[in-house]
Amino acid sequence: MNQNTIQNQKIPLPTTTSMTDQDFITDMLSTEKYITVSYSIAEHEASHEAYYQTIHQANNEASQMQRTLYETMFRKGLYSLSPTQDTQIQQSYQQHSTDKNQLPYS
Secondary structure (H helix, E strand, O other): OOOOOEOOOOOOOOOOOOOOHHHHHHHHHHHHHHHHHHHHHHHHHOOOHHHHHHHHHHHHHHHHHHHHHHHHHHHOOOOOEOOOOHHHHHHHHHHHHHHHHOOOOO
């Protein structure tokens, strides 16, 4: 494991051609990410307040499920994070600032 990687101890998983628990939970997380993006778009385009509220509630529930799946994966060592160097943060900030200044209403 990379010395700078932030990760809990990975739980032992079998290596098979069948889907493992890690495959299933990774698929679930990817699906929840897709669902929340789709709900977000629908939420912003809802033409009726009651419809908006229904989608908003579903989006909140999907977002909570996404967070729960992420936390479970991280706790079980199935999701790792790598710290970012200050120079990378500055470069990203500079790029976004440049991009923002190119927008017509910045």
